[in-house]
Amino acid sequence: MYNRKYIFGYICLIIVLMMSMINLVEAKDPKTSTGENNLEIKIPDRDFFAIGEVYEFAFHVSNQENGVALTSTDTFFCDFHLYGSGGNHIWTSRQTQADLQHLYDLEFVPNANNFSERGEYYFNMYCECDDCSIIADFNDLGGFSENGLFVNGFGEELTEANASIFNYSMVFLMILFVLTLVGLFMVEHYIGKFVLYWIAHGLFIIGTFSMWQFNWGYAIAYTGLAGIWKVLFYVSITAVFPMIILSMAWIFYIHAFNEHFQKLVDKGEDPETAFSMAGKKAGGCV
Numbered sequence: 001m002y003n004r005k006y007i008f009g010y011i012c013l014i015i016v017l018m019m020s021m022i023n024l025v026e027a028k029d030p031k032t033s034t035g036e037n038n039l040e041i042k043i044p045d046r047d048f049f050a051i052g053e054v055y056e057f058a059f060h061v062s063n064q065e066n067g068v069a070l071t072s073t074d075t076f077f078c079d080f081h082l083y084g085s086g087g088n089h090i091w092t093s094r095q096t097q098a099d100l101q102h103l104y105d106l107e108f109v110p111n112a113n114n115f116s117e118r119g120e121y122y123f124n125m126y127c128e129c130d131d132c133s134i135i136a137d138f139n140d141l142g143g144f145s146e147n148g149l150f151v152n153g154f155g156e157e158l159t160e161a162n163a164s165i166f167n168y169s170m171v172f173l174m175i176l177f178v179l180t181l182v183g184l185f186m187v188e189h190y191i192g193k194f195v196l197y198w199i200a201h202g203l204f205i206i207g208t209f210s211m212w213q214f215n216w217g218y219a220i221a222y223t224g225l226a227g228i229w230k231v232l233f234y235v236s237i238t239a240v241f242p243m244i245i246l247s248m249a250w251i252f253y254i255h256a257f258n259e260h261f262q263k264l265v266d267k268g269e270d271p272e273t274a275f276s277m278a279g280k281k282a283g284g285c286v
Helices: 004-023 160-186 190-218 224-266 271-281
Strands: 039-042 048-050 057-063 075-083 089-096 106-108 119-130 141-152
Touching (some): 057 075
Antiparallel strands (some): 039 057, 057 106, 075 119, 119 141
16 A cells, blocks of 8 residues: 555655745846937837748838938948857948838848857947038937847747746646646556556646747757656656556456456356456456
8 A cells, every 4th residue: 555645745755846846947138228329210010030030120210310210321330249158259240322122221131040049149230421511510320229138949038927827827727737646646446557547747848848838949058958758758758658558458357357357247246256366367457
């Protein structure tokens, strides 16, 4: 007979471990720093990108003195510099008034290799315009802008709403899992145990897959937890195939044993003797 005190202790330990892993994933607010001087540079309103994503950064540049956007009639250039998570310079490009798209857009398109790794990136943009000033004796204007970027699996920020929904979902899943484990030790009928085992195994597969994808998708740095949940998911999936075979063999054995047991009882044998004889015929496995 199982000691229920130890059983519930193990279950509580599982809950604590899973809850602690869930809480390690928290929302991260992007840091943005922007500065302008005479020329105002409108930066894209996006901070999160997916690994390997190709994104078109479109900028508008305008004269702060009169609020008018720079067009192809102005003489100017803008330099775009992209830096990696380690502060290394990974991509740069220059565009002039001849490169304007849709009348006002300066478009810079780093290739997918520049976002090949998750982490914190940032870019800065510097512009100069000759003879743009409307103020006498002050012809040249300049402007500078910078912004932080984050690269992860989903290309999305982990908001508090998404984190809360996921945490509540996992808590609900764990409650079902724990109730199923308790049922495995409380239910005596073999069919009930069989059903509860497969429910528990299915919940474990769902839970490990969810944790793997959540950690892999939102993490911008360390993905060790995602690796752990990935291994557990594949182990649980792989275990399904031998367990199907074992379950079929076990069902066949139980039915054969019950059928022989019932025949012995019908012939007049008392239940204890019939149980012993049926067990011997089945190989002594009951």
